[in-house]
Amino acid sequence: MSTLTDALRQAAAAGLDRLDAQMLLLHALGRSPHGRAWLIAHDSDPLPAEAAARWTGLLQRRQQGEPVAYLLGEKEFAGLTLRVDARVLVPRPDTEVLVEWALDALPPPGGGAPRLLDLGTGSGAIALSVASRRPDAQVTATDASADALAVARTNAHTLNLPVRFAQGAWLTPVAGERFHVIASNPPYIAEGDPHLTALTHEPISALTAGPDGLDDIRQIATQAPGALCPGGWLLLEHGHDQAAAVRALLVAQGFQDVGSRTDLSGIERCSGGRWPGAR
Incomplete structure (x- = not known):
């Protein structure tokens, strides 16, 4: 089973920005996109099958140029979290x-x-x-x-x-x-x-x-x-x-x-x- 580190390596090989990849992986895991510290601490954890499917879909959409904010459904602006699509x-x-x-x-x-x-x-x-x-x-x-x-x-x-x-x-x-x-x-x-x-x-x-x-x-x-x-x-x-x-x-x-x-x-x-x- 792939680990979280493997998923991020996959994103890097696909040319994704590291921060974008971390936010999308957290989203696939059902966690806050701001939880990068958690992601670093759990980098050797296995990527569950359901999260892996979501991750694959997000990765493909990002490779096609869809903005990260649309994939996450939100964007930080001036201290506010705004829903966007x-x-x-x-x-x-x-x-x-x-x-x-x-x-x-x-x-x-x-x-x-x-x-x-x-x-x-x-x-x-x-x-x-x-x-x-x-x-x-x-x-x-x-x-x-x-x-x-x-x-x-x-x-x-x-x-x-x-x-x-x-x-x-x-x-x-x-x-x-x-x-x-x-x-x-x-x-x-x-x-x-x-x-x-x-x-x-x-x-x-x-x-x-x-x-x-x-x-x-x-x-x-x-x-x-x-x-x-x-x-x-x-x-x-x-x-x-x-x-x-x-x-x-x-x-x-x-x-x-x-x-x-x-x-x-x-x-x-x-x-x-x-x-x-x-x-």
């Missing part, structure tokens, strides 16, 4: 930069409930992260996909976080409302980009936005001024080489204090601007 994009660590900026841009506690809007919420990662850190905030999240909103609502229920969800394209579901911060991680990959071949398991509608990848960002930048409080902020995640173009769009729309923030790799990952006026 093929209906939503897998939350990326880079998006935590956008969350931190949104938290910085919200009015400080004590002056009434600040209002934040998350456009294209997907799994709910941005909205739920803000709600968990600013319980005084009124957080709203929209998405055009009913399937995505079902995932986000499940996460909100599981985490017991009071986010309001609405279905529709960008700001359409919240017409007439005003927010202190509008944050979005919209589709920003150009149609035909070669990187899309590595993302075939994720929903394409949440990835691409026109020939240059900026179609949705243009739409949001055009619509956002009518939904921002005076002095409110629009914050956008974008591609690694799009910061200058996004800043130019914001300036052209009349935003002030336009700038960008970098991710952990030093890449300008988010850009934003403040709508004129005092709060």
